[in-house]
Amino acid sequence: MENSGVDNNLKDKIYYEKYKNQHAQLNAVLKSMSEGIILVDKNKQIVYQNEFFNNRLFNENGKVTLKTEEDLISFILQVSETTIENLDELFNSEEMHFKFNIKRGNRLKYFRMNKFSVRTETEFIGNGYLLRDITKEEEIDQLKTNLITIASHEFKTPITSIRGSVETLMRQDTNWDEDFKQELLKGIHEDILHLQDLLSVWFDIKKIETGTMSLNKGYFPVHHLISHTLDQIPLGILESNKIQYIENHGESIPSILYGDKKRLQQVLLNLIMNGIVHNDSPEKMVLITISSDQQFVYIHVKDNGIGISEKHRKKIFDRFFRVDNTPQRKTGGTGLGLSICIGLMREHEGDILVESKPGEGSIFTMKLPIISKGEGDQYES
Numbered sequence: 001m002e003n004s005g006v007d008n009n010l011k012d013k014i015y016y017e018k019y020k021n022q023h024a025q026l027n028a029v030l031k032s033m034s035e036g037i038i039l040v041d042k043n044k045q046i047v048y049q050n051e052f053f054n055n056r057l058f059n060e061n062g063k064v065t066l067k068t069e070e071d072l073i074s075f076i077l078q079v080s081e082t083t084i085e086n087l088d089e090l091f092n093s094e095e096m097h098f099k100f101n102i103k104r105g106n107r108l109k110y111f112r113m114n115k116f117s118v119r120t121e122t123e124f125i126g127n128g129y130l131l132r133d134i135t136k137e138e139e140i141d142q143l144k145t146n147l148i149t150i151a152s153h154e155f156k157t158p159i160t161s162i163r164g165s166v167e168t169l170m171r172q173d174t175n176w177d178e179d180f181k182q183e184l185l186k187g188i189h190e191d192i193l194h195l196q197d198l199l200s201v202w203f204d205i206k207k208i209e210t211g212t213m214s215l216n217k218g219y220f221p222v223h224h225l226i227s228h229t230l231d232q233i234p235l236g237i238l239e240s241n242k243i244q245y246i247e248n249h250g251e252s253i254p255s256i257l258y259g260d261k262k263r264l265q266q267v268l269l270n271l272i273m274n275g276i277v278h279n280d281s282p283e284k285m286v287l288i289t290i291s292s293d294q295q296f297v298y299i300h301v302k303d304n305g306i307g308i309s310e311k312h313r314k315k316i317f318d319r320f321f322r323v324d325n326t327p328q329r330k331t332g333g334t335g336l337g338l339s340i341c342i343g344l345m346r347e348h349e350g351d352i353l354v355e356s357k358p359g360e361g362s363i364f365t366m367k368l369p370i371i372s373k374g375e376g377d378q379y380e381s
Contacts, residue, residue, distance in 0.1 A: 036131030042124060044069040052131070072129070076100060081108060094127075099134070110138040154198055158191035201336050205319065208343035215260040215347055222257050222297065223247075226288060229268045242276060245288040253292050258371040259348045267341045267352075268299065271364045274337070275303030292370070296350070299366040308356040316354070317342045 039048040046066050066072050077084065080100040097114040114130040165184040169176070176184075207213040226245055233243060257264075275286040287302045308316060319339045342352050349369050356362035 036129075038066075038072065038129040038131075039118070039126060040069050040072075040129070041126040046072065047126070069127070076113070101138075108135075109133065110135045155195065158194050162188050162191045201340065204340045205336055205343075208340065208347070213343075213347055215263060217258060217260050219256050219258050220261045221255055222253065222290065223255075225257060225261060225264055225268065225299075226290075228261070229265045229272070232265070232269055233272065237276060242284045243272060243286045243288070248290055253290050254297055254370050257297060257368060259368065263344050264348070264366070264368075267344050267366060268301070270337050270341050271301040271352075271366070274364075275301060275305055275362070279303055279305035281305060295370060297368045297370060298353075299368070300363055301365070302361065302363045304361040307358040307360050308354070308362055309358050313354055313356060317352070 036052040037048070037050050038046055041047050045068055049066065066075060079102045081103055082100055084098060084100055093115070094117045095115055097112060099110065099112050101108045101110045103109075110133070112132045112134050114132075116128050116130065118125045118128050165188050169181060169184055204213070230238065230243065230245065237243065272286055272288070276284055281304045283304075285304045287300075289300045289302070291298045291300065317338050319336060338352075345352050345366060345368075351367040353365040353367055354362065355365075
């Protein structure tokens with residue numbers, strides 16, 4: 001009998017170690033999963049949730065304790081940026097799936113939730129919820145849609161114009177005079193430059209998103225940034241006095257900036273031209289001023305244009321967003337200009353600030369950190 005008791009204890013110990021090891025292996029697998037998982041018992045109590053689930057949903061919502069399936073439903077409804085219809089009915093079904101998104105800073109994160117039943121051979125144990133981050137897939141789908149839209153609106157016009165001009169020049173039955181041919185060639189050249197600009201925009205977005213944007217930083221006078229940007233404005237706009245630069249003689253402004261001057265010119269030029277293009281005022285006006293504090297230099301671009309509502313101000317730096325997104329819109333554009341601008345400013349550890357009211361114009365402000373020139377550092381004279 002004693003031997004039998006010892007044998008039973010040994011068997012129990014072996015079984016215990018076996019299941020302990022299996023539990024540790026299963027736990028390691030669940031923790032390392034690239035999906036989130038929650039397990040709920042038959043009494044609707046949450047008995048397990050892995051780190052992926054915690055990190056992807058909770059990391060910006062403080063410490064959240066989910067104890068029941070009802071807590072899970074309430075939390076998803078709370079953080080979701082989209083309305084999820086009949087969610088209660090979905091959770092009462094044995095299997096279901098739905099998509100929702102949540103805000104992370106200025107970016108939307110997309111998720112798919114799948115529910116599945118957990119059963120043994122003889123009984124129902126509970127439910128499982130599998131969470132997948134599908135942000136990349138959703139963004140690729142949106143990118144495809146936007147590419148088609150942009151191709152139809154932005155690429156079609158210059159390509160059609162180039163084709164028409166080339167076919168005209170190729171006609172054998174007509175002798176065109178030289179002035180007319182030069183006019184067509186000039187138009188072809190302008191359309192090609194426009195196409196190149198569109199491609200450059202795409203490349204810039206890609207570089208910013210992948211963190212491969214290369215900046216040629218250096219020290220340069222702040223007045224060079226303004227003057228060299230104004231040199232890129234079409235002469236007709238400059239001569240009409242629609243753009244004014246007022247120097248702040250009475251205020252102490254750092255004379256030297258640090259950054260990639262060409263890229264900062266790109267940002268400033270975009271803000272200035274937006275103030276002209278998106279402007280229905282009979283007397284269009286853009287005013288450039290500079291101010292500073294102990295940490296930052298601020299370059300203000302004020303216009304008297306259409307202004308931007310609060311609802312749209314939250315979205316203007318989103319990729320492809322345009323305030324007027326109808327086919328009848330008066331101005332073209334890819335909806336990527338401001339997205340690139342904010343990306344370039346953040347590459348400089350800066351920002352773009354916006355003040356605007358519909359019908360009263362807007363003020364876009366480039367915010368650049370003040371970086372002191374070290375001994376031996378060179379700067380543009």
